[in-house]
Amino acid sequence: MKENTELYGVYDADFNHRFDGITVLKASIIRDAKMMEHPLEDGSTITDHRIILPIEIEIAALIPVAQSNSLYTEIRQAFTSTELFSINTRSGVYPSMAMAAMPHEEDPTNADMIPIVLRFKETILVETQYQALPPRKVKDPKDSSTVNRGEQKPKESKTGAAILLDGVTDWAGNKK
Numbered sequence: 001m002k003e004n005t006e007l008y009g010v011y012d013a014d015f016n017h018r019f020d021g022i023t024v025l026k027a028s029i030i031r032d033a034k035m036m037e038h039p040l041e042d043g044s045t046i047t048d049h050r051i052i053l054p055i056e057i058e059i060a061a062l063i064p065v066a067q068s069n070s071l072y073t074e075i076r077q078a079f080t081s082t083e084l085f086s087i088n089t090r091s092g093v094y095p096s097m098a099m100a101a102m103p104h105e106e107d108p109t110n111a112d113m114i115p116i117v118l119r120f121k122e123t124i125l126v127e128t129q130y131q132a133l134p135p136r137k138v139k140d141p142k143d144s145s146t147v148n149r150g151e152q153k154p155k156e157s158k159t160g161a162a163i164l165l166d167g168v169t170d171w172a173g174n175k176k
Helices: 065-080 160-171
Strands: 002-005 007-011 023-030 033-039 045-052 056-064 084-089 092-101 113-122
Touching: 007 023, 023 084, 056 065, 056 084, 056 092, 065 092, 065 113
Parallel strands: none
Antiparallel strands: 002 023, 007 084, 023 056, 033 045, 056 113, 084 092, 092 113
């Protein structure tokens, strides 16, 4: 679903207004979902669930030539950094938006303005957690934590020929 709305501003994490001087033409907010479709034996297709995709916002704007060097440099730095933005529109505030693209056109017919499209995508940051498994839940005991066992010495690995010979002696009924 794509909706066009009025843009009030693009703000950084400290709520400072960014990209002052650009003339915003429109902001398009894209809310989309991925439908999971599966075929049935009779040839029909069913949809049993959907996944809500991250929100995307496209801002069509013009950069005045008088400010093009400083504004374009600021936009390019924002694009190459990991900075997240909050975008304030008439329909709401969209936090945690990363700049995904910044295509622009330079045309002799637009001598006083540079048209640019800023594309932002919602970023959801997840903090991972780590917890060691107790030794009884680990498939191979040598893979369990060594915190309570001290430093472990590595075992010598066998070559391919040694493994093959072990298999032959096992087959012949001899013990290793």
